[in-house]
Amino acid sequence: MQRSVLDYLEQSAEKFPDRTVFADNENKVTYREFQAQAKAVATGLAQRLNMKTNQPVVVLIERKIESLRGFFGVIYSGNFYAPVDYQMPAKRIELMIETLKPAAVMVTDTTRRVMEQITYDGNIVSLQELTETAVEQGMLDEIARRQIDTDPLYAMFTSGSTGVPKGVLVSHRSVIDLIDNFKYEFGFDETMILGNQAPFDFDVSVKDIYSTLKNGGTMYVIPKMMFSMVARLIDYLNEKQINTVIWATSALRIVENLNVFSKKMPRYLRTVMFSGEVMPNKVLNYWRKYLPEVMFVNLYGPTEITCNCTFYKVDRPFADEEALPIGIAFKNTDLFLLDGDRKNEVEPGQVGEICVRGSSLALGYYNNEERTREAFIQNPLNPMYPETIYCTGDLAQYAEDGNLMFVSRKDYQIKHMGHRIELSEVEIAVNALPFVEAACCIYDTEEEKIVLFYQAAERCDRELLKQLGKNLPKYMFPNRLEYFEKLPLNKNAKIDRTWLKENYILS
């Protein structure tokens, strides 16, 4: 019985010892080498922590494969890793460290200097030094023997509405559940060559890392620069023969915005998966037109249920104005839509909050009982024994074909001039316009105005509203338009709604 994600590494290292598992622009490492290095790091770390287990270890990361060695060193040591980008503001890193109270902070030669600006009096350990440790297999076996599958694997931070980031704590079991499902649903195998776009402190990368390991594939860490110099991106995909990508919606949008495929085509892609924000069909249709043989999959889910809980394999044509389904739940995951009081399921076809049940549920927010209790609640449909569900705060409804349709965040639904309006519906309509690059809506409750923020080559309020009239009733028109050359993005490359709200809505 599998208790640890390490089994993926152990098994693939046995089968494909000399295959490259991870590569970045400067380095690459085989399965056998990676395993040996991770065990060395683990031995050194376990010695320094006196074999204490289930402790948080912050890994101050760069976008390099050595970060992954740090993660796996932490895992072999029986602890859990919390990846923190060393380029984040020191204040934010400090908040994370305050929350975690980590047993150690692992640094590299490059990331070490960050700790000079941060108050922390615990262990600071060097990845390079730990890698020099002689492996003590007996010690690692003893640690592994005591491990159970509900032990934490990682803590990933998501922004908190109160300004303090929340560390979502995820167990081995949840990741095993996810990765086994991915293999089953999407037919991943040892021929997988994956192009990683997601930063390692963002849980999209969990799918890349562990799918690669489970399937015995190879993962290339694509340099960030290539997502702006996109001709290079396509060359890179072809040079490395990358066949699988699990990217942020925004990365696919860039390719469409710059009309990359008119000049260069990826030749090996088989599977393109995306998540993070609503995929406009205009963008997806562009990809589908050029890559008709590729399987496209829309993935949905928050970090708290371990990356994704639903998927939709795109299987029919969609008009630009249509919404793309988020599909159906993965196996061993149950979803239901609860009403506003979180007491009962909504009637069939009605809009409700997506709530999730299953092994995929995170253990909670680390060292934050209050927030944990708000979102991880007793299943209201089951008063008979303890059973936790996670309430996503996302509203959805079932379409007639049985697919789940994302509607909006719980707080996006508005009542405006007596009409019930989903702002996402306005957003979809605006995003479908050919000259609009990106857009989002925020409701100004004080002024009772729908404010539209849009990005386009030039200001075009009049044309935009004229075109919008073709799809939306007048009462759904934005009442105020704010033009942007470039909409602000948050750390996860999503439109920064919080910033927009603070700067344009609240006076």
Next chain:
Amino acid sequence: MKEQLLSILNDLRPDVEFEKEEKLIDDGVLDSFDIVSLVSELNSEFDVEINVMDLEPENFNTVEAMLELIVKMQEEG
């Protein structure tokens, strides 16, 4: 022309001192979303058609390089 370019760049990223930067792309000062909007802006302001094949770091690493690219494109156009 340089002033026009600088004003576009400053509007786009008021936080960057463009004339001092030598590796706008290689150092990741400009990200992918900056490039998307910059390209469409340059195309309309200078009446050129920068396409995806021109998106090479050496064309965007400095203000001078961008100017060269624009001039070259205008001459070709």
